[in-house]
């Protein structure tokens with residue numbers, strides 16, 4: 298086994314029993330990543346495991362493990378399973394021959410494989426590096442990164458501490474978490490001349506200390522744009538989920554001066570998904586944060602301006618200009634607008650829930666909390682795919698999970714493939730016909746009261762973590778009186794606006810609204826916010842792209 302000299306950098310480990318292949322992979326990795334990372338190579342699974350154990354003892358960091366599938370004694374999947382015990386946070390990829398792709402796909406469930414790569418990987422610029430770039434980005438944004446980045450010192454049960462972590466994670470800002478009751482956390486607080494009365498405290502890489510920062514302050518400090526560069530755009534996209542990112546990317550790539558305005562962090566709901574398995578082109582599935590970071594990079598590459606932490610609170614129509622107003626009262630104008638504001642989580646309305654949100658009760662934040670949940674018993678409420686994904690993800694990360702479902706089974710609400718995964722995992726128990734009717738705790742969640750829907754009997758159970766996934770609603774009240782919405786607040790577009798074949802009231806043009814056009818010409822809706830939309834990542838991205846095509850058609854007639 299050959300090893301680079303010890304340096305205080307995170308490692309990329311590669312193992313292949315064919316010495317030529319092993320050398321070639323290491324050579325390609327070294328060429329691109331050698332400056333930033335230590336490249337460690339091994340020619341057998343056993344040697345690689347020894348190397349990992351040695352690095353663990355030395356306190357080294359391992360970011361990525363690339364393993365060959367066909368190896369004697371231990372195959373790549375068995376090796377990765379053992380490697381996970383030593384470095385659970387390292388991202389994992391399998392190198393396979395075409396004939397072994399079936400095994401690689403199975404491995405996604407066994408070892409939570411991030412990628413599989415087909416041999417040969419030439420040219421590495423196209424086949425190897427984009428994958429390793431993604432793996433490194435995912436590793437950096439998880440809780441296993443090296444320390445010199447943003448540090449967050451907070452309390453485990455503080456709602457704002459948990460929001461700050463979520464905000465940084467969703468914006469792909471590498472950070473390291475320190476509990477204020479841990480020695481390292483206390484030392485950092487003392488060094489920053491802060492104390493635990495003003496948590497969370499954020500220390501940025503340049504050494505600035507932020508005490509209980511708002512999202513906007515954080516965004517500014519960690520280099521996320523929050524202020525528009527122009528006053529006027531061809532296209533203003535509101536919402537940075539898959540539909541908005543798709544629209545911004547296509548708009549900018551087709552030469553439109555495009556700005557995307559996002560309330561919190563790009564990625565939307567999809568960014569919070571632990572694994573999207575049904576998005577075209579990703580047979581092995583893709584984590585929502587990986588898909589988001591790729592989309593964001595792509596939008597940047599084409600010159601789309603992306604603003605975060607800016608909530609849009611009003612849309613005004615004056616002549617051909619469409620004016621978008623932010624929460625602070627400032628405005629920007631554009632020829633066209635694409636509304637891609639998606640939906641937001643519905644809150645569970647039982648007593649005690651609101652007070653304990655962020656203190657053991659979380660809405661859709663399974664990704665950020667996963668590390669704290671390892672070894673714990675967690676409850677998840679919901680019977681749809683998002684709840685199923687969270688259950689599988691948390692169980693794979695070492696939690697034991699009880700899935701609380703109001704209905705009599707999962708069949709109607711969850712995809713078949715997820716039901717199979719849920720049922721195949723010993724760490725998950727499904728309790729049907731069960732509702733959460735109260736939550737109890739002083740400074741954090743301690744107990745839940747559950748009710749059996751058949752017998753109405755209630756039971757108190759000890760609980761520290763509850764994740765809620767009970768559907769979502771569009772938050773479009775700010776559009777009231779501006780454009781037509783259905784009874785649930787979803788935005789009506791195209792043919793849905795015509796009543797008995799008649800154009801919508803107040804519609805000023807001779808033509809009918811285009812397919813994704815709202816009751817205001819030049820304002821389009823894409824993705825989950827649109828009435829009758831499919832509520833899927835693929836359809837949201839597709840509608841974002843299609844809306845841009847209709848924007849061009851509209852602009853041609855201005």
Ligand SMILES: Cc1cc2nc3c(=O)[nH]c(=O)nc-3n(C[C@H](O)[C@H](O)[C@H](O)COP(=O)(O)OP(=O)(O)OC[C@H]3O[C@@H](n4cnc5c(N)ncnc54)[C@H](O)[C@@H]3O)c2cc1C
Pocket residue numbers: 535536537538539540541558559560561562563564565566567568569570571572573574575576607608609610637638639640641661682683684686772823824825826831832833834835837
């Ligand atoms: C946990 C989870 C798992 C999922 N898994 C899958 C899956 O495996 N496969 C699949 O196909 N689908 C999945 N979905 C559904 C999928 O994520 C959504 O259909 C998709 O994200 C919709 O995209 P969107 O862009 O329309 O809206 P969203 O993703 O909801 O994004 C809307 C964005 O707009 C922003 N916004 C809202 N209002 C404003 C405002 N006033 N000003 C500025 N910004 C605003 C929000 O902050 C948000 O970022 C999942 C959803 C969840 C929650």
